[in-house]
Amino acid sequence: MKLGAMQPLKKYKFLQEQVFEGFWPFNKFHSPTNVFLLLFTYFIWGLGLYLIYKIPINFLFAGSCGALGLFLWTMGIFRYANALRNVEIERINKVNQKFLIGFLENLFHPSSIILGVFIFTIVLTYLFSSPSLGAENFLTRLQSEMNVTSLPPLLMMFILLLIFDLCYRLGLSLYLIFTQIKRNLLLSKYLDTPLLKSHFSPINIRNLERADRYHYLSISGGFALIPLGLLDPILFLVLLSYLLITFGLSTAVLIHLRLMYLRAMPDGIMKLIRSANFAQIGTIRPEKVPHLTPTLFIFNGRNFFIATSNKSQKIRNLRYFNKIAIYIDSQNQEDYTKSVGLLTIGRTRIYGYDIRTGVIYFLIMGFRMIHTYFLFHRKYPQYIKKYWRGSKDLPRAWQIFPILSRTIIEVIPEQFYLAKASRSDLMKF
Amino acid sequence: MAKLRVKCEINGKWCELPEYISQFFIKKSMIYVCTMDRRNNPFIQSLIFVNEPEKCSIMLPVKKSSLIAENLKHKPLLTLTLDKTHPTDPLGNEGIMIEATTRLLLSQNEVQCCYTDIQKKYGIDVTTKILGMEVLSDYMTIQATPRKIVYWKGPFFQKFTCQRR
Numbered sequence A: 001m002k003l004g005a006m007q008p009l010k011k012y013k014f015l016q017e018q019v020f021e022g023f024w025p026f027n028k029f030h031s032p033t034n035v036f037l038l039l040f041t042y043f044i045w046g047l048g049l050y051l052i053y054k055i056p057i058n059f060l061f062a063g064s065c066g067a068l069g070l071f072l073w074t075m076g077i078f079r080y081a082n083a084l085r086n087v088e089i090e091r092i093n094k095v096n097q098k099f100l101i102g103f104l105e106n107l108f109h110p111s112s113i114i115l116g117v118f119i120f121t122i123v124l125t126y127l128f129s130s131p132s133l134g135a136e137n138f139l140t141r142l143q144s145e146m147n148v149t150s151l152p153p154l155l156m157m158f159i160l161l162l163i164f165d166l167c168y169r170l171g172l173s174l175y176l177i178f179t180q181i182k183r184n185l186l187l188s189k190y191l192d193t194p195l196l197k198s199h200f201s202p203i204n205i206r207n208l209e210r211a212d213r214y215h216y217l218s219i220s221g222g223f224a225l226i227p228l229g230l231l232d233p234i235l236f237l238v239l240l241s242y243l244l245i246t247f248g249l250s251t252a253v254l255i256h257l258r259l260m261y262l263r264a265m266p267d268g269i270m271k272l273i274r275s276a277n278f279a280q281i282g283t284i285r286p287e288k289v290p291h292l293t294p295t296l297f298i299f300n301g302r303n304f305f306i307a308t309s310n311k312s313q314k315i316r317n318l319r320y321f322n323k324i325a326i327y328i329d330s331q332n333q334e335d336y337t338k339s340v341g342l343l344t345i346g347r348t349r350i351y352g353y354d355i356r357t358g359v360i361y362f363l364i365m366g367f368r369m370i371h372t373y374f375l376f377h378r379k380y381p382q383y384i385k386k387y388w389r390g391s392k393d394l395p396r397a398w399q400i401f402p403i404l405s406r407t408i409i410e411v412i413p414e415q416f417y418l419a420k421a422s423r424s425d426l427m428k429f
Numbered sequence B: 001m002a003k004l005r006v007k008c009e010i011n012g013k014w015c016e017l018p019e020y021i022s023q024f025f026i027k028k029s030m031i032y033v034c035t036m037d038r039r040n041n042p043f044i045q046s047l048i049f050v051n052e053p054e055k056c057s058i059m060l061p062v063k064k065s066s067l068i069a070e071n072l073k074h075k076p077l078l079t080l081t082l083d084k085t086h087p088t089d090p091l092g093n094e095g096i097m098i099e100a101t102t103r104l105l106l107s108q109n110e111v112q113c114c115y116t117d118i119q120k121k122y123g124i125d126v127t128t129k130i131l132g133m134e135v136l137s138d139y140m141t142i143q144a145t146p147r148k149i150v151y152w153k154g155p156f157f158q159k160f161t162c163q164r165r
Helices: A015-022 A033-053 A057-085 A096-107 A110-129 A136-146 A153-192 A201-231 A233-263 A266-276 A313-320 A355-377 A382-390 B019-027 B067-074 B108-122 B122-131
Strands: A278-284 A290-296 A304-309 A321-331 A339-352 A405-421 B005-011 B012-019 B030-036 B043-050 B050-052 B057-063 B077-084 B094-105 B139-153 B156-160
Touching: A015 A057, A015 A110, A015 A153, A015 A233, A033 A057, A033 A153, A057 A201, A096 A153, A096 A339, A110 A136, A110 A233, A136 A304, A153 A201, A153 A233, A201 A233, A201 B067, A266 A321, A278 A304, A278 A313, A278 B030, A278 B043, A278 B077, A290 A304, A290 A313, A290 B030, A304 A313, A304 A355, A313 A339, A313 A405, A321 A405, A321 B043, A339 B043, A339 B122, A355 A382, A355 A405, A382 B012, B005 B077, B012 B019, B019 B077, B019 B094, B019 B139, B030 B057, B030 B067, B043 B067, B043 B108, B043 B139, B050 B108, B057 B067, B057 B094, B057 B108, B067 B094, B067 B139, B077 B139, B094 B108, B108 B122, B108 B139
Parallel strands: none
Antiparallel strands: A278 A290, A278 A321, A304 A405, A321 A339, A339 A405, B005 B012, B030 B043, B030 B077, B050 B057, B057 B139, B077 B094, B094 B139, B139 B156
16 A cells, blocks of 8 residues: 555545535535535425424424535535545654544545434334334324324425435434544554554544544534434433533543543653743734744643733734744753753634733633633742732733733644754654 | 853954853754754754854755755744753753854765764764765755844753844
């Protein structure tokens, strides 16, 4: 298998995407327009059936919720597929390529439809075999409310198509979660092997996590199906159990990936971050000139945080160019040949520019802001004491009045570089 | 504040730098350098350096293939920082930030000259360890000429711009 050339030659696609490519008018549009078109088609079709056959309004509402759930789910899954397809595989090292291609091969394998077909078969068996089960189901209830012995073929076709589409997505999501679990276990095994660990960058793991989050959000589209279940208690219970299980498993997958992000950090780097007191912070001025200052920082195991005055040059710069560089080094002045440095380049999130935005951020991110303050307090107790004691002698920008005069910059890493012995060439990891 | 002592010339302008600023060039062995890439991402490195006090310029040896060299070819501006941090007192932190324009010196003579100065400052062993055993033709010298210097001590800042003679 020619690993490096795999991605440009082979297009990884889910069945739904292939169907869209084969059918007019969906093949005339790209995602997300074609997904909107699907939602629109279901709505128009459902509305037409409602007007022709005088379907009870609660069934129209349930059908609309089904179509909406389908739409949200499809959007999430398409975004997920796109995020994974856009990984620039040529840039990744061979071990990482093999791992990623293995994962993509599993993820987009044609067998991903099997679980969906299985769920569809069970749902059909249930719908057509009950009320022998003792309870009225969705279809029999619709028949009795419409006062007919059998449903019109056009309506039946609509219901079966909608149910198949939903079951396919339920099955696909479950399949994706199993594939993600398998991938995580394999990745964990690699990270336990020192020789293989160095091939996996924390940034690559973070990118996987970012892509997985789209799928996580797509499952939330499933909650739009809840009103469907209100017409059928058994379907409701099954659906609720499914949503709880998939949410639980997806959450576990994401937490596991988060932990592996930290594990992928080289051991020496973690020691360096823990031991360093100062970091050099680089930003770009609006007139496109670099700006560099030392500052205190903390690392919460995932992102870096800096506390600064909300009138500082850094904040002004970041409002123009939202990119930042943080350089942390061992500052070994006795023997600079042993000096080691970590350069992190990332984007930032500023927790308020003034009192008004600071209060809004506090309402949204209050817990994280308080936690950050405690982390600063724990790392720099003497600094904080000095700030408090000498508060009245300090310029207002330096006084510790969170929100009023100070703000927090969260740095979300996008690239890591390792510098050794003040050499001008760096190693990306 | 200490008396103004060190004088140097920058692009036909005359700078008088106080001793508390010039001491950073003498005492510090590594300088933090910030450049920007084509996508306006800042990029920081710590490098060894030598300075020419009369010209106020700072010379930095870098590999031609390094990212910093690539960035400077695209945008010949950089910012340098030399600082002295205090482990417990925030008011004791001091340092200078220098905004500078750059010129890339590629000729073998200029690189050799910078290499010799580096050897004088850091010693032969350390220079070899840091710059490696590569041939000098792999290297180039960045000549950084300050256009603005900002000094800080704790929360107080002082800006220096150079005057015409």
